[in-house]
Amino acid sequence: METMKSDNQRLPERGMPQVNQDQIRRQQKAARAAISFGVMILLLVILFFAAINIGSLKVSFGELLKGLFVEFNDNVATIYDLRFPRIIISMLAGAAIAVSGVLFQAVLKNPLADPGIIGISSGASFTAVLITAFAPTLYFITPIVAFFGGVAAFFLVYCLSWKGGLSPLRIILTGVAVNALFTGLANAFNSMSGGNLSGVASIVEGNITQKTWDDVSTLFPYVVAGLFLAVIFIRECNLLMLEDKTARGLGINVNKTRIVISLVAVLLASISTAIAGAISFLGLIVPHVGRILVGSDHKSLVPFSALTGAFTFLLADTIGRTVAAPYEVSAAVIMSVVGGPFFILLLRRSRKYAS
Amino acid sequence: MQVSENTAMEVKDLSFAYGNNKVLRQISLAVDAGKITTIMGANGCGKTTLFSLMTKNLTPGKGKVKLDGKNIQNLHLTEFAKKVSIVHQYNSSADDITVERLVSYGRTPHQKMMAGKNEEDARLIEWAMDVTNVTKYRDREMSKLSGGQQQRVWLAMALAQNTQILFLDEPTTYLDIRYQIEILKLIQKLNREYGITIVMVLHDINQAIHFSNWIIGLKDGKVVVEGAPDEVITMETLQQLYGIRLSVTTVEGQKFVLTV
Numbered sequence: 356m357e358t359m360k361s362d363n364q365r366l367p368e369r370g371m372p373q374v375n376q377d378q379i380r381r382q383q384k385a386a387r388a389a390i391s392f393g394v395m396i397l398l399l400v401i402l403f404f405a406a407i408n409i410g411s412l413k414v415s416f417g418e419l420l421k422g423l424f425v426e427f428n429d430n431v432a433t434i435y436d437l438r439f440p441r442i443i444i445s446m447l448a449g450a451a452i453a454v455s456g457v458l459f460q461a462v463l464k465n466p467l468a469d470p471g472i473i474g475i476s477s478g479a480s481f482t483a484v485l486i487t488a489f490a491p492t493l494y495f496i497t498p499i500v501a502f503f504g505g506v507a508a509f510f511l512v513y514c515l516s517w518k519g520g521l522s523p524l525r526i527i528l529t530g531v532a533v534n535a536l537f538t539g540l541a542n543a544f545n546s547m548s549g550g551n552l553s554g555v556a557s558i559v560e561g562n563i564t565q566k567t568w569d570d571v572s573t574l575f576p577y578v579v580a581g582l583f584l585a586v587i588f589i590r591e592c593n594l595l596m597l598e599d600k601t602a603r604g605l606g607i608n609v610n611k612t613r614i615v616i617s618l619v620a621v622l623l624a625s626i627s628t629a630i631a632g633a634i635s636f637l638g639l640i641v642p643h644v645g646r647i648l649v650g651s652d653h654k655s656l657v658p659f660s661a662l663t664g665a666f667t668f669l670l671a672d673t674i675g676r677t678v679a680a681p682y683e684v685s686a687a688v689i690m691s692v693v694g695g696p697f698f699i700l701l702l703r704r705s706r707k708y709a710s
Numbered sequence: 711m712q713v714s715e716n717t718a719m720e721v722k723d724l725s726f727a728y729g730n731n732k733v734l735r736q737i738s739l740a741v742d743a744g745k746i747t748t749i750m751g752a753n754g755c756g757k758t759t760l761f762s763l764m765t766k767n768l769t770p771g772k773g774k775v776k777l778d779g780k781n782i783q784n785l786h787l788t789e790f791a792k793k794v795s796i797v798h799q800y801n802s803s804a805d806d807i808t809v810e811r812l813v814s815y816g817r818t819p820h821q822k823m824m825a826g827k828n829e830e831d832a833r834l835i836e837w838a839m840d841v842t843n844v845t846k847y848r849d850r851e852m853s854k855l856s857g858g859q860q861q862r863v864w865l866a867m868a869l870a871q872n873t874q875i876l877f878l879d880e881p882t883t884y885l886d887i888r889y890q891i892e893i894l895k896l897i898q899k900l901n902r903e904y905g906i907t908i909v910m911v912l913h914d915i916n917q918a919i920h921f922s923n924w925i926i927g928l929k930d931g932k933v934v935v936e937g938a939p940d941e942v943i944t945m946e947t948l949q950q951l952y953g954i955r956l957s958v959t960t961v962e963g964q965k966f967v968l969t970v
Contacts, residue, residue: 377808377847377848377849377850378849380849380851381808381849384806590818593815594815594818596804596807597801597802597803597815598798598800598801598802600767600796600798601796601798601801601864603766603767603787604791604795604796604798604868605791605815605816605818605819605871606786606787606788606789606790606791606792606818607787607818608787650806651804651805651806651807652804652806652807
């Protein structure tokens with residue numbers, strides 16, 4: 356490589372082979388991205404059907420289709436009522452959290468930003484816990500309340516880590532503190548309520564065992580709206596990767612854009628937290644893997660992260676309910692066990708953020 | 711300089727302060743269309759602040775900056791970006807973005823949200839890459855380019871904006887001498903062949919003399935030197951600007967300042 360480069364500098368007219376190399380490299384990357392998308396879709400479909408069939412009840416694929424669409428089947432009905440909601444919730448929440456991570460990373464210019472780590476999810480979960488504990492009849496506004504909790508947490512992190520600029524490390528440190536505060540508060544309320552309010556406990560522990568189709572219909576519109584907004588802001592996310600002044604010179608109101616995209620990210624993280632509980636590291640790992648496989652252009656990164664997020668959450672949930680059956684380990688716990696070491700690996704490998 | 715029909719940008723009674731620290735004191739000046747104007751001065755003279763005010767990155771305390779007779783404060787950022795492009799001193803991008811994609815970002819102010827590239831966009835992106843001589847790297851990733859090559863790509867991005875005026879903040883800062891000259895010659899070519907009005911901040915006095923039509927020298931937030939470089943650069947004005955005695959000599963009809 357070195358010799359090629361210096362050759363090229365001495366004889367610019369002999370640059371042709373290098374140009375072809377660039378093209379080949381770009382085509383290889385495009386091919387890798389296409390394959391990654393294909394494989395991820397395939398894996399998600401396989402996992403979806405596997406998850407339907409994993410557990411004490413088992414039905415064949417034929418039986419399943421027949422039971423769903425042709426005639427009533429007891430087993431299929433039970434699976435439809437118990438397993439389907441949690442599978443769909445896993446996928447929706449996974450996609451939402453992963454895309455939320457992508458957006459936070461773009462807005463904060465910090466590849467280590469994760470809605471769980473920087474306290475957004477715990478802010479949302481705390482307010483959701485408050486509603487569930489004190490005004491359970493208002494359960495239908497839980498997503499909205501969770502959103503405001505998330506906004507409050509984000510506001511805290513943003514303001515407290517602002518010192519004439521946002522240093523990646525300071526955001527993480529402030530986030531850790533805010534996260535600890537809200538997690539502590541949520542746990543405190545959980546304990547004070549005797550730990551027997553199952554709704555409260557399920558938010559705190561990220562337990563999605565008892566989710567129903569009602570929860571699916573609560574989560575669905577918000578996640579779809581959030582993902583739609585994320586797609587709309589793809590161009591802005593890309594431009595935010597430039598220096599702020601440069602983006603501004605291209606006619607982008609950087610501050611306003613930051614706020615709007617942050618709100619979308621908070622929305623995605625809070626809503627999924629309200630239904631599926633606080634999950635850490637998902638919003639960190641998925642976009643990171645995405646950048647390696649499909650590149651950092653948000654045009655590919657956003658959809659790929661949505662797919663991979665759905666897959667990862669569903670995988671964590673499915674492993675969680677099989678690994679020690681009949682006991683269940685929540686997806687949040689699985690993600691922490693896998694995510695913690697991964698986060699350390701990232702810090703160790705990246706000279707840019709941990710120096 | 712008098713404000714005339716040929717004025718591309720006019721600065722009128724401009725003052726700016728950070729708290730009690732007055733950085734600019736009632737500055738007035740005019741940038742001639744089709745010329746290369748260079749802002750000079752010692753560290754802390756207010757040239758960066760003036761640059762930021764003229765590029766709509768700061769809001770004036772008093773006075774105004776006018777573009778085509780309109781106060782730029784009243785111009786929407788997108789409108790401003792269609793008329794003025796800026797290459798900042800420090801730039802960064804995603805490591806894996808290709809040159810062509812980055813240059814295409816220059817079309818942002820002309821594109822509607824979610825709209826793709828049209829023919830005009832494609833033509834200007836090609837032109838910008840051609841002029842700056844980066845077409846051969848179009849598929850290469852930014853992180854694989856040298857500093858000089860990267861600077862040309864940033865310049866290409868600004869050119870793709872297709873504006874009347876181009877601002878450059880110390881465009882040679884991170885470059886070695888060969889790339890410094892290369893980029894300055896390129897800027898000169900943009901001015902001569904395409905009639906683009908250039909406003910830049912330069913540190914090197916000799917480069918400023920050689921490559922500009924007009925010099926604006928700042929000292930303590932005021933314009934103390936203004937005019938064609940051959941006329942206004944003297945031992946006395948340099949002493950005034952930088953507070954140091956420097957010999958000025960002429961070699962083959964060209965003025966040089968001995969900076970050692």
